[in-house]
Amino acid sequence: MFAPDAETGQPAEETAGGLEGYNYAFLDEHTKREIRRKILKAVAIPGHQVPFGSREMPIARGWGTGGLQITLSLVGPDDVLKVIDQGDDLSVNAANIRRFVALVTGVRTTSDTAEATVIQTRHRIPEEPLRADQTLVLQVPLPEPLRLLEPSEERTRLMHAEADYTPMWLFLYENIVRYDEIMLAAGYPVRVNGRYMMSPSPIPRWDIPKLNMAENLFLFGAGREKRIYAVPPHTLVEPLGFDDYPFRPEDFQGLSCSICGSSGVFLEEVVDEKTGFRIHRCSDTSYCRKMSEVRP
Numbered sequence: 001m002f003a004p005d006a007e008t009g010q011p012a013e014e015t016a017g018g019l020e021g022y023n024y025a026f027l028d029e030h031t032k033r034e035i036r037r038k039i040l041k042a043v044a045i046p047g048h049q050v051p052f053g054s055r056e057m058p059i060a061r062g063w064g065t066g067g068l069q070i071t072l073s074l075v076g077p078d079d080v081l082k083v084i085d086q087g088d089d090l091s092v093n094a095a096n097i098r099r100f101v102a103l104v105t106g107v108r109t110t111s112d113t114a115e116a117t118v119i120q121t122r123h124r125i126p127e128e129p130l131r132a133d134q135t136l137v138l139q140v141p142l143p144e145p146l147r148l149l150e151p152s153e154e155r156t157r158l159m160h161a162e163a164d165y166t167p168m169w170l171f172l173y174e175n176i177v178r179y180d181e182i183m184l185a186a187g188y189p190v191r192v193n194g195r196y197m198m199s200p201s202p203i204p205r206w207d208i209p210k211l212n213m214a215e216n217l218f219l220f221g222a223g224r225e226k227r228i229y230a231v232p233p234h235t236l237v238e239p240l241g242f243d244d245y246p247f248r249p250e251d252f253q254g255l256s257c258s259i260c261g262s263s264g265v266f267l268e269e270v271v272d273e274k275t276g277f278r279i280h281r282c283s284d285t286s287y288c289r290k291m292s293e294v295r296p
C-alpha cells in the first residue's frame with residue numbers, strides 16, 4: 001500500500017501498483033500522452049519515422065530506452081509483460097528492463113509468449129505467431145535505413161518524402177555484383193504498405209516475413225535517435241529484392257535444435273561445453289522450453 005498524498009490526504013492513485021514516490025510507469029502523464037499520440041501517428045502512416053521527445057531514462061541510451069518508453073506509455077495494470085533480448089528472457093538487458101517495468105507499474109511478467117499482452121524485444125521476433133491482442137515493441141538502435149548511404153538527416157527525409165530510394169537499390173545491386181549476394185545479415189530494408197522504406201531493427205532476415213500481414217501491432221522505438229514508427233496489423237511488408245536475386249532468409253535446412261528437436265525455427269550455433277562440438281539450439285529460449293515439455 002502507498003502513503004496518502006501529503007497535500008490532499010487522498011490515496012495516491014497514480015502510484016497504485018507502482019513504486020512509492022514515482023508516477024505510475026515512471027514517466028509523467030504528459031510524456032506518456034505525447035508518446036501515445038506519436039504512436040497513433042506512426043500507426044496511421046505505416047513505416048514513417050515520427051520524431052518524439054525522448055526522455056532521460058534510468059538506463060543508458062542504446063540499452064533499449066526507446067522501446068522502454070513505448071512500453072511504459074502503453075502498459076496498463078491488466079497487462080502481462082514479456083521482455084526478451086536475442087530471444088532470451090534471462091539476458092541482463094531483458095531482466096533489468098522487465099524488473100524495472102514491474103517495479104514502477106506492478107504488472108505481471110511472464111516468459112511465455114502466448115501469455116504476454118506486451119512483449120518488448122531486441123533482435124528477435126518470437127517463434128510463436130502473435131495474436132491481435134498482443135503488441136510487440138522493438139528496441140531500435142538506428143531507425144534510418146538510408147543512414148548507411150546518406151549521412152545527412154535533411155537528405156534522407158527528402159528521400160523518404162519523394163519515395164526516392166534509388167541509392168538503396170543501387171547499394172543492393174552493388175552487393176550482388178561484388179559478393180554475388182546481398183550482404184545484410186540484420187536490419188534488412190523493407191518496404192511498408194508499398195510506400196516507406198523501413199529498417200525492421202536488427203532482427204535476423206528469418207524474422208522479416210513475420211512482419212508481413214501479421215495479426216499484431218509492431219511498434220519500434222529508438223530512444224537515442226528520438227524516433228517511433230509502426231507496422232499495424234494486416235500491413236504489407238516486403239523485403240527488398242530483385243527478380244533474379246530475391247530476398248532469402250537464413251538457411252537452416254537439415255538442422256534442428258539439439259535441446260527440443262525443433263526445425264523450421266531460428267537456430268544459433270554454440271559450442272557444447274561437455275563435448276566441445278558445435279551444436280544448434282533455438283534462439284527463442286521460451287519456445288525451446290515449451291517444445292521440450294511437449295517432446296520430452
Ligand SMILES: [Zn+2]
Nearest residue numbers: 257260282288
Ligand atoms: Zn529448441
